[in-house]
Amino acid sequence: MIDSSQQAEQGSSLWFDAWIKLRKNKLALVGFVILLFLIVVSLLTPWIAPYSYEEQNLMLGATAPSAAHWLGTDIFGRDMLTRIMYGGRVSLMVGFIATAVALIIGILWGSIAGFVGGRVDAVMMRIVDIMYALPFMIFIVLLMVVFGRNILLLFVAIGAVEWLTMARIVRSQVMTLRKQEFVEAAYSMGLSRWAIIRRHIIPNTLGPVIVYTTLTIPSVMLLEAFLSFLGLGIQPPQSSWGLLINYGVETMEEYPWLLIFPGITLSLTLFALNFLGDGLRDALDPRASKD
């Protein structure tokens, strides 16, 4: 077993090792492919969607899947495949942007706490502890009620919840890194603290951060879908998978496909992200690998 200090020194071989391990993990690869497919489809949606987003056909109404409408139509005669594709854009965007917000706050907070240490560290981590104890799910509902259901606010609110664990992971990683020789060497060469954090500490914490990021995206998407399902998240005319599931539930007795297709899409995406995250963890973090 190689210890982490050696790995930190041989960056390239760590990534190469990880890639080899990841390639052997079939489920993680499947997850990766599904995710890539979803991202590409989302990016290209305005060009490849079979119908336009607003197009209604009240005469048609809700129809079961057919050759013209692969996933059927909703009660306004809107094509479900198109709706799911546009909804996916919002769901994935929330997932990525809110995770990015969490990532930035968490990395900065954790690396400063871990690097400066001492009293600053104690105070900063105490704040994290206190925030852990807060009922955040409830706070997000509160924020959406008070400030209206604004998509930007949703990003910030979800990001503000998810950064805590990231800060803890980065801090513990930094604590072990800062005592190593190459950091001392950088000090002795007269580099500023900020330069050391930026050039040496942050790149070396990437492994666990990537793993945790992959696992944060599905939980963020779940949170968005949860809020949209309750009617407190994404608002029409915008759409997301959570909102589509919400509509699907209302008419599921007569038109079950309106619930089932967005449901399958959401579950499949969560599956893909979770398997990819588990695979990356096994590949990038030998200490945390299973049995």
Next chain:
Amino acid sequence: MLRFIANRLLQAIPVLLVVISVTFLLIHSAPGGPFSAEKAVPPEVARALEAQYNLDQPLWQQYISYLGDVIQGDFGPSFKYSGRTVNELIAAGLPVTAELALYAMLVALIIGISAGVLAAVRPNTMQDYLPMSAAMLGICMPSFLLGPILVLVFGIHLEWLPISGWGDIPGDKILPAITLGTGYAAYIARLSRGGMLEVLSQDYIRTARAKGLSERIIIFKHALRGGLIPVVAFLGPAFAGLLGGSFVVETIFQIPGLGRFYVTSAFNRDYTMILGMTIFFAGLIIIFNLISDMVALWLNPKLRQQARGDQ
């Protein structure tokens, strides 16, 4: 041990203060008063209403008096349900939500631990893969999707179980409990598998095997206690999630519990109700985290020694 509890309770005070202050400020910075939705209230009526709810006083005075009330356990009147206090509404919803959460937790613990132990006893066989794949399915199937699907299958198509209500028709508690419990069963299965695998590789288990104890006694008497520590540590935070889950499940199954009240008051902008319930939820979560920490301490002698050493 007593010092540990006292310490943790003392730590809870600043957390609760932060919760109260932040929610109070948030709600009072909300655009539009709580009565702005009502149609054209005459100005003198509006003033009378504001006086009744202390809204005519400066903000800091409102804050101080609210804080005083909360310390005495009084969350004040509800804005929207006239004549009813927040305390009354919480008292009405709490038993329902507590019962739902209890059943869901039972479902989660029984299914989760059995699946996790089964998987850990024979790792990397079908007995491991099947329950763990099911657990992954449970994690990726959120309650707001699982609930409607269960309703569709068991309520509408098979007509085996009632699809709404709470305690009105026999069996109407089954689907809500399963819907809320499944996700946690999945997490608990993964946690108990990991915990059991770690414990089963330890020396004292090898000793027990060498002594010729039966596999059953090794698993249930020796391994389970240590193997379930991660599960116990998860239960505190899981409780916070159960509250969130109750928002969804109580909405789907039309159960008159705290979660449904919270969502309804969020839609109605019933500010005193949201404020009171948020503080109440925060208090509950702190208490449950404390309990789960204490049980984890009781299960793990190493941690117990550390806690004693700190004193």
